[in-house]
Amino acid sequence: MARSEAYEVIVVGGGIGGCFAAATAAANGAEVVQLERKPADQGGFIACGDAIKSPTDPKGYPGPIDMAAITSDEAVLADGNIDKIEWWDEELGVRKVLPYETHSNVIDRYEFGQHLLEQTGELGVTQHFNTVVNGIVQNGQVQGVEAIRDGESVEYEAEMVIDAAGAQSVIQDMVDFEDLAVEPEPTFEKPHYTHFGSAYREIIETDEPVEYQNAIVGKPLEEMGYVWYFPRSPTAINVGLGFQMNKEPIALADRLREDVEDRPEFDGASVADRFDKKNKLGAALALRRPLDSMIAPGYITVGCAAGTTHPITGKGIRGAAFSGYSAGKTAAGAVADGDVSEQRLWEHNHYLYVEHGEAAKLAARDAYNVAASSIDIPVLRAVAAILPEDEIREIVSTKTSFDDLASKLSIAAGATKNLVSHYRKGTFEHLGVSKEMLYEALMGFRTTREYVDRYEEHYENYPASRDGYFEWLAERDRIDDEFYDAIDLEPDARKYQ
Numbered sequence: 001m002a003r004s005e006a007y008e009v010i011v012v013g014g015g016i017g018g019c020f021a022a023a024t025a026a027a028n029g030a031e032v033v034q035l036e037r038k039p040a041d042q043g044g045f046i047a048c049g050d051a052i053k054s055p056t057d058p059k060g061y062p063g064p065i066d067m068a069a070i071t072s073d074e075a076v077l078a079d080g081n082i083d084k085i086e087w088w089d090e091e092l093g094v095r096k097v098l099p100y101e102t103h104s105n106v107i108d109r110y111e112f113g114q115h116l117l118e119q120t121g122e123l124g125v126t127q128h129f130n131t132v133v134n135g136i137v138q139n140g141q142v143q144g145v146e147a148i149r150d151g152e153s154v155e156y157e158a159e160m161v162i163d164a165a166g167a168q169s170v171i172q173d174m175v176d177f178e179d180l181a182v183e184p185e186p187t188f189e190k191p192h193y194t195h196f197g198s199a200y201r202e203i204i205e206t207d208e209p210v211e212y213q214n215a216i217v218g219k220p221l222e223e224m225g226y227v228w229y230f231p232r233s234p235t236a237i238n239v240g241l242g243f244q245m246n247k248e249p250i251a252l253a254d255r256l257r258e259d260v261e262d263r264p265e266f267d268g269a270s271v272a273d274r275f276d277k278k279n280k281l282g283a284a285l286a287l288r289r290p291l292d293s294m295i296a297p298g299y300i301t302v303g304c305a306a307g308t309t310h311p312i313t314g315k316g317i318r319g320a321a322f323s324g325y326s327a328g329k330t331a332a333g334a335v336a337d338g339d340v341s342e343q344r345l346w347e348h349n350h351y352l353y354v355e356h357g358e359a360a361k362l363a364a365r366d367a368y369n370v371a372a373s374s375i376d377i378p379v380l381r382a383v384a385a386i387l388p389e390d391e392i393r394e395i396v397s398t399k400t401s402f403d404d405l406a407s408k409l410s411i412a413a414g415a416t417k418n419l420v421s422h423y424r425k426g427t428f429e430h431l432g433v434s435k436e437m438l439y440e441a442l443m444g445f446r447t448t449r450e451y452v453d454r455y456e457e458h459y460e461n462y463p464a465s466r467d468g469y470f471e472w473l474a475e476r477d478r479i480d481d482e483f484y485d486a487i488d489l490e491p492d493a494r495k496y497q
């Protein structure tokens with residue numbers, strides 16, 4: 001028979017979301033245990049491009065974790081000089097430079113993860129490493145988890161379970177949501193596989209500093225995805241690539257080799273070592289939009305498991321952090337109130353969509369994703385080539401607004417200038433993109449922008465209590481249908497079909 005241990009809050013996962021959740025719940029008075037399947041010295045060793053946006057911004061990283069202390073350690077913040085994003089389409093001779101005034105950095109993700117775990121422990125969280133969660137205890141509400149700790153079966157009981165187990169979490173697969181005490185039906189949205197992407201990276205050490213040492217660089221793949229070069233230091237480059245799971249899979253490691261092998265800066269370079277192995281890691285990641293509802297009785301989910309992460313716009317680490325904070329605070333409050341119902345835990349959904357608000361922005365911008373997924377890659381590359389930097393910044397949300405007439409006119413003028421120049425160079429003939437195809441894509445893009453605004457307004461009106469949820473959801477689904485019709489989306493390209 002399994003040994004049993006009791007706490008008030010169980011946090012599954014020792015990543016970003018798990019640490020922010022556990023630390024916040026403990027700082028708010030709860031008795032917390034954090035369960036992580038890896039050994040203590042490998043916690044935080046996670047597949048990542050290592051790019052972190054504004055790491056000391058309290059909105060991105062709220063709660064008791066001291067990000068200033070962590071990122072002031074040179075072992076974590078090897079290169080704090082990143083001040084631009086560059087988009088290279090080398091075949092077309094395109095190089096877009098987007099200034100990054102919100103300040104980005106490339107960190108050593110392992111060192112960062114170790115510091116996070118250490119601070120979480122110091123804030124009073126009990127941490128069990130080498131502990132794999134492999135079962136759920138539920139009876140009307142989620143009441144605990146079953147796990148194997150150092151080879152021994154342990155049953156952990158608690159009032160609240162926070163699922164911070166990352167993309168494609170097995171925890172949410174194991175909870176029987178239909179069997180929980182919720183009327184008329186559970187609100188929790190089970191993630192669909194198209195919520196996720198798959199990505200892979202290597203840390204490559206070069207002999208000489210790379211020329212783009214203060215930029216994070218992205219490049220298109222012929223498939224729906226992109227390659228990145230993120231300099232962790234002038235000579236240690238996080239090089240990786242990824243694709244969305246609604247597209248054909250790519251042999252990621254082979255595809256990366258193909259990309260780097262002829263580049264002069266990687267001539268003679270080698271993959272760095274970590275734990276006596278080559279530092280190569282791949283994983284799934286959530287890169288679409290937050291779940292419509294992230295709670296169930298006794299259960300809250302965060303980070304990649306909740307879809308609050310959007311690595312493409314620099315919110316992979318950050319999206320796990322602020323959602324972890326929200327879950328920790330909500331869970332501690334619910335335990336103190338003796339009420340872990342959906343009504344009580346609704347605070348988590350509402351905070352993320354309305355008070356914090358980032359979830360509303362991410363969810364609204366998923367319209368760009370839906371639209372882009374339905375366009376052929378050569379057409380997308382042509383669109384990226386002619387769009388001025390300002391417009392791209394809006395899409396990747398490094399810029400907040402350009403609604404005044406002057407900026408709109410300058411964007412239109414910029415696009416026309418780029419269009420003329422690319423026609424002269426023969427870019428579009430080379431890609432096999434006709435004027436009609438380009439025009440259609442640009443019109444679709446304009447329509448999508450209008451819908452992004454409509455979605456954002458709707459998400460900002462996310463219901464304050466569970467009572468208004470199903471009505472709100474029906475209206476969101478109606479906007480979806482209208483949007484798909486407006487951009488003539490094929491039925492099989494529609495969201496989550």
Ligand SMILES: Cc1cc2nc3c(=O)[nH]c(=O)nc-3n(C[C@H](O)[C@H](O)[C@H](O)COP(=O)(O)OP(=O)(O)OC[C@H]3O[C@@H](n4cnc5c(N)ncnc54)[C@H](O)[C@@H]3O)c2cc1C
Pocket residue numbers: 012013014015016017018035036037038044046047048049050051052053131132133134164165166167169170171198199200201240281282283284285286302303304305309310311314315316317318320
């Ligand atoms: C290749 C790649 C590149 C990326 N690049 C960037 C980037 O440059 N910038 C950025 O901001 N984001 C990036 N991301 C995304 C970012 O890494 C994630 O958004 C972030 O790690 C999510 O944090 P999390 O806490 O939700 O999940 P994770 O970091 O995945 O943590 C989950 C934890 O749960 C543990 N766990 C899982 N299942 C169990 C179980 N059953 N029992 C016990 N423990 C369990 C895991 O071991 C892990 O430690 C990238 C992701 C990938 C895969």
